[in-house]
Amino acid sequence: MKKYFAFFKLRFNMGLQYRAAAAAGLTTQFVWGFMECFVYRAFYESDPGSFPMTFSAMAAYIWLQQAFLMFFSAWTLENELFDSIREGSIAYELCRPISVYDMWFARSVALRLSRAALRCFPILLLAILLPEPFRLHLAASPSIWFWFLVTLIMGLLMMVAYCMLMYVLAFFTISGDGLRTVMVFGVDFLAGAIIPLPFMPETVQRVLELLPFAGMQNVPLRIFSGDLTGAPMLRAVLLQVFWLAVLIVLGKCLCKIAERRIVVQGG
Amino acid sequence: MNEREELLKTRRDPALCREPARSSMGLYLHYISLKLREIMEYKASFILTVLGQFLVSFQVFLGIYFLMERFHQVMGYTYGEVVLCYGIFLLGYSLAECISRGFDAFSRMVRQGTFDRIMLRPRSTVLQILGSGFELNRLGHLLQAAVMFAYGVYVSDVSWTFFRALAVICMLIGGALLFTGLFMIYAALCFFTLEGLEFMNVFTDGAKEYGKYPIDVYGKRIMRLCTFVVPYTLVQYYPLQYVLGRSQNGLLIIAPLGTILFLGLCAIVWRAGIRHYQSAGS
Numbered sequence: 001m002k003k004y005f006a007f008f009k010l011r012f013n014m015g016l017q018y019r020a021a022a023a024a025g026l027t028t029q030f031v032w033g034f035m036e037c038f039v040y041r042a043f044y045e046s047d048p049g050s051f052p053m054t055f056s057a058m059a060a061y062i063w064l065q066q067a068f069l070m071f072f073s074a075w076t077l078e079n080e081l082f083d084s085i086r087e088g089s090i091a092y093e094l095c096r097p098i099s100v101y102d103m104w105f106a107r108s109v110a111l112r113l114s115r116a117a118l119r120c121f122p123i124l125l126l127a128i129l130l131p132e133p134f135r136l137h138l139a140a141s142p143s144i145w146f147w148f149l150v151t152l153i154m155g156l157l158m159m160v161a162y163c164m165l166m167y168v169l170a171f172f173t174i175s176g177d178g179l180r181t182v183m184v185f186g187v188d189f190l191a192g193a194i195i196p197l198p199f200m201p202e203t204v205q206r207v208l209e210l211l212p213f214a215g216m217q218n219v220p221l222r223i224f225s226g227d228l229t230g231a232p233m234l235r236a237v238l239l240q241v242f243w244l245a246v247l248i249v250l251g252k253c254l255c256k257i258a259e260r261r262i263v264v265q266g267g
Numbered sequence: 268m269n270e271r272e273e274l275l276k277t278r279r280d281p282a283l284c285r286e287p288a289r290s291s292m293g294l295y296l297h298y299i300s301l302k303l304r305e306i307m308e309y310k311a312s313f314i315l316t317v318l319g320q321f322l323v324s325f326q327v328f329l330g331i332y333f334l335m336e337r338f339h340q341v342m343g344y345t346y347g348e349v350v351l352c353y354g355i356f357l358l359g360y361s362l363a364e365c366i367s368r369g370f371d372a373f374s375r376m377v378r379q380g381t382f383d384r385i386m387l388r389p390r391s392t393v394l395q396i397l398g399s400g401f402e403l404n405r406l407g408h409l410l411q412a413a414v415m416f417a418y419g420v421y422v423s424d425v426s427w428t429f430f431r432a433l434a435v436i437c438m439l440i441g442g443a444l445l446f447t448g449l450f451m452i453y454a455a456l457c458f459f460t461l462e463g464l465e466f467m468n469v470f471t472d473g474a475k476e477y478g479k480y481p482i483d484v485y486g487k488r489i490m491r492l493c494t495f496v497v498p499y500t501l502v503q504y505y506p507l508q509y510v511l512g513r514s515q516n517g518l519l520i521i522a523p524l525g526t527i528l529f530l531g532l533c534a535i536v537w538r539a540g541i542r543h544y545q546s547a548g549s
Contacts, residue, residue: 024465031469035477038485047338181319185326194330199337 003098004106011107015114022118029123033066037134052198055133057225061196063127063136064221070115071156072217074187077163077180078111085170094259101255104167108160139224147233152220154240159216161247162187168251171258192218198227209236212243291394298398306402317407324357324411331479342484347423348511349480354412354419355435356478356503359442361405361412367447369400370454377457383546392541396454425510434506434520441502441523446471448526448533449497455533458540470497481507501525 040058044051051058070076081104084090093100127136139145166183173179188194190213197205197218208214219236222228228236306313331353335346344352373396376382385395425431453467474497477485482493482504493499502523509519 021465027466028469028473031473035473035485035489038489039477039480041486042341042480042484043334043338046341046343050337050339052337179315181316182322185319185322189326189329194326195334200333201336204333 004102007103008106008110011110012114015111016118018115019118022115026119026122029066029069029119030126033062033123033127034134036062041133053196053225053227056135056137057222057227058196059127059134060136060225061221061227063123064224065193065217067120067123067127068116068152068217068220070112070119071152072159072191072193074159074163074184076112076115077166077184078108081167082170085167090262094262099255100259101164101168101252105160105164108163109156112156112160139226144223144226144229147237148220148224151215151223151237151240154237154244155216155220158212158240158244158247161244161251162212162216164251165247165254168254168258171254171262187213187216190214191216192221196222198222210239212247215240215243291391294390295394295398299401302401317410320407321411324415327476327479328353328415341480344481344484345424347419350415351419351423351425351510352481352503352507353479354416355438355507356442357475358409358412358416359439359502360446360475360478361409362439362443363446363450365401365405365409366443367397367450368402368405369397370450372396372400373454374457377544380546382544386541386544393451393537423511425512430517430520431510431512434510434523437521437523438502438506438510441506441526444530445498445502445526446474448530449474451530451533451537455537455540458544474499478503498526498529 037059040062041055044055044058053061065072084093090100093103096103124136127134128138130136139148162183166180169179190208190211192208192214197208197214200208209218215236219228219240223233328350331349332346335341335349339345341349373382376385376396382392385392388395449467449471453471456467478499482490482500485493490500490504493504494501505519505522508514509516
């Protein structure tokens with residue numbers, strides 16, 4: 001455990017160095033957040049009755065989505081890892097007395113945490129200071145905060161476990177670009193990044209809520225905005241646990257198979 | 268000596284058969300055919316990338332579809348009208364991307380010093396940058412945009428007249444000019460900073476993303492920004508009013524051509540940049 005924590009710390013500190021990139025990203029995310037707010041305001045004004053949540057819940061959803069973008073963007077991948085598989089430097093990793101899967105997992109979590117740490121506070125701060133109706137209202141009850149944090153971390157782990165599948169699958173395909181494109185971009189829609197799941201037709205929503213992707217950003221963001229409570233919330237949390245376990249077991253098995261059949265060319 | 272003999276003579280004489288100077292357009296097409304051959308070496312990868320891109324735009328479309336299905340209209344625009352608006356704007360953007368996104372590679376050229384080489388050649392710098400930066404997967408974007416556009420025309424309830432069609436064509440041309448100008452400014456900034464400025468993406472990719480709804484949906488303040496800072500409304504909101512029959516003002520048809528002025532301004536910035544240019548020295 002200690003060695004994986006060391007990898008985690010290394011990667012986390014490295015991620016914190018990219019402050020200029022984070023500053024540039026912040027501007028874009030502010031604009032994105034505002035534009036989203038304006039779109040949904042227009043829809044709200046067109047027909048408030050059809051809006052599936054309160055407007056302030058929607059504002060909270062949008063701002064948290066921007067603040068934690070780095071947790072839930074499937075395209076935050078490390079090309080270094082793909083390169084190490086293609087070029088063969090993976091051999092060094094395999095020599096070490098550690099599990100490749102666990103090490104990469106720790107690294108990925110650290111990378112996302114460090115990127116989000118640089119970005120989330122300015123965005124949250126600005127969102128709290130905005131005028132109504134775009135203001136981010138902080139949840140009042142401690143139980144909401146508790147469940148939000150738990151599901152946020154779970155969502156992050158699910159996203160990482162999902163990305164791990166992409167890394168591991170790269171062992172089996174030499175040029176996995178196409179597969180990766182599909183795996184990366186399917187997620188946005190299924191996880192509620194394009195439009196939140198409650199805005200979809202009921203049947204679509206019911207199916208998507210059972211899929212692993214719903215646990216990624218849909219659950220924590222809706223819990224914080226007060227849109228997901230009570231029994232449905234507990235069900236969503238249990239589904240998160242289930243899918244996280246499935247994703248990790250699947251990734252580990254594939255990794256085992258890959259390690260057994262891998263041939264590193266000498267050179 | 269008849270013509271034929273003269274021709275044969277020129278062919279035999281190496282001093283005389285130097286290839287005639289290509290026209291600018293010919294040179295540009297030559298660049299593209301070179302790029303085409305390069306990309307076709309990796310066919311599978313190309314096809315999968317195009318498929319992936321389709322998925323991306325399809326998601327955006329699904330987002331619009333589900334929202335419009337729930338709310339039926341937004342600020343008085345129906346589903347068909349929004350899709351038409353998105354299709355036109357996206358196609359204008361993709362045309363610009365196809366022709367002039369080569370500017371994206373420019374910051375790298377400046378940093379690596381390859382721009383010096385381009386300046387030495389007796390051809391327009393813009394032409395060379397556009398030609399060498401052409402990428403075929405942008406043709407994939409263009410194809411998707413064309414599909415979206417065709418679908419938009421199909422589902423919108425517009426009763427087409429000559430002038431409405433003309434307005435749409437002007438919107439497409441204007442959109443292409445506007446985004447070309449933006450790509451150009453984006454690149455010109457590299458003359459001053461040596462590095463691309465990421466926030467400029469807001470004006471290009473961001474605009475593509477949010478141009479899916481008519482701009483008045485975003486409120487008055489955004490309308491003002493999108494008219495006086497970057498004139499998006501000239502190629503989207505105003506002519507759209509004419510196409511959808513909300514206004515009879517004929518001036519709106521040619522409003523998109525106002526972007527020529529914008530492009531001119533961008534070209535001035537570009538020229539100023541070239542004069543300001545100092546090689547990175549590598």
